[in-house]
Amino acid sequence: MAPCNLCLDTGGQSQPVTSRATPPSIRLCHFIIKFSFYFSIRAAFVTCFSFPTLLLHSTMGRVIRSQRKGAGSVFRSHTHHRKGKPALRAIDYAERHGYIRGIVKTMIHDPGRGAPIAEVHFRDPYRYKTRKELFLAAEGTYTGQFVYCGKKAGLDVGNVLPIGSLPEGTIVCNLEEKTGDRGRLARGSGNYAQIIAHNPETKRTRVKLPSGAKKVLPSANRAMIGIVAGGGRIDKPILKAGRAYHKYRVKRNSWPKVRGVAMNPVEHPHGGGNHQHIGKASTVARGKSAGRKVGLIAARRTGLVRGTKKDPRQNN
Incomplete structure (x- = not known):
């Protein structure tokens, strides 16, 4: 067999056939093309499946609980054991021109009210029957006491003039704001109002209310002489949560109250943080949205109230 030209060139010895070696520059170009194609496909895949989620998180924030709140169910007040609304007698001829006498039959505890209630029996001036009225008990009222209501009644505790x-x-106490409304002001336990001055020309009387504000009222408005009983109620400490539970159970759904700084950020604008702090001003403008209105809403002033309140019952 005749040797091939390749064998002749190599001195008559046959050599294995090999392909020509690829230059390093070409191999680098191939690697770059493959690398970029792989990552372009991967990025397109991730974008297709994660873009809606990224778009959702970038355009929508969390609507916190205080912003989601709205009109709830109709609240039913806790009035199961209530004894009734204490009020003055409906004004009549006897009270306008003279007086009418009643007697305190019993003292009643009204759940949800700090002051006791006196059940007073009056004789009906027009027919043969007894009228039962519920009065706010003034401090010092007792069962069997005679109560006089009218323009000519005496200046005694419990009388209405x-x-x-x-x-x-x-x-x-139990002062009428408008003539004949049967008592609207100074009705809480231990509260009272004070007569300051009279103006006979305009038939107006200036009165100091429990808040310290002074108000001008018609002189025909009626009031009960004395202080509403039960004034020492808040002197006894509650001490435990069980007593607070029973206290507010007969009043309204206002206990317990969780502080905003003790919540999470998704529940309250004051929530979150490595320690409990508001992190912003606690005062809120009146025109803010409903979800932002937490804290001191449209506050006129903030901070502690300085000074002391003077008790007119104490001698100077």
């Missing part, structure tokens, strides 16, 4: 007939400095 027009404020125009009372001397200046008199302590009153």
Whole structure:
């Protein structure tokens, strides 16, 4: 067999056939093309499957609980064991021109109210029957006590008179805001109002309310002489949660109250943080949205109230 030209060139010895070696520059180009193609496909795959999620998180924030709140169910007040609304007698001819006498039959505890209630029996001036009225008990009222209501009644604790007939400095409670409304002011336990001055020309009387504000009322408005009973109720500490539970159970759904700084950020604008702090001003403008109105809403002032309140019952 005749040797091939390749064998002749190599001195008559046959050599294995090999392909020509690829230059390093070409191999580098191939690697770059493969690498970029792989990552372009991977990025397109990730974008297709994760873009809606990224878009959702970038355009929508968390609507916190205080912003999601709205009109709930109709609240039913806790009135199961309530004894009734204490009020003054409906004004009549006897009270306008004279007086009418009643007797305190019993003292009643009204759940949800700090002050006791006195059940007073009056004789009906027009027919043969007894009228039962519920009065706020003034401090010092007792069962069997006679109560007089009218313009000519005496200045005794528990009697009801027009404020125009009372001397200046008199302590009153269950005061009418409008003539004949049967009592609207100074009705809480231990509260009272004070007669300051009279103006006979305009038939107006200036009264100091429990808040310290002074108000001008018609002199024909009626009030009960004395202080509402039960004033020492808040002196006894509650001490435990069980007593607070029973206290508010007969009042309204206002206990317990969780502080906003103790919540999570998804539940309250004051929530979150490595320690409990608000992190912003606690005052909120009146025109803010409903979800932002937490804290001191449209506050006129903040901070502690300085000074002391003077008790007119104490001698100077």
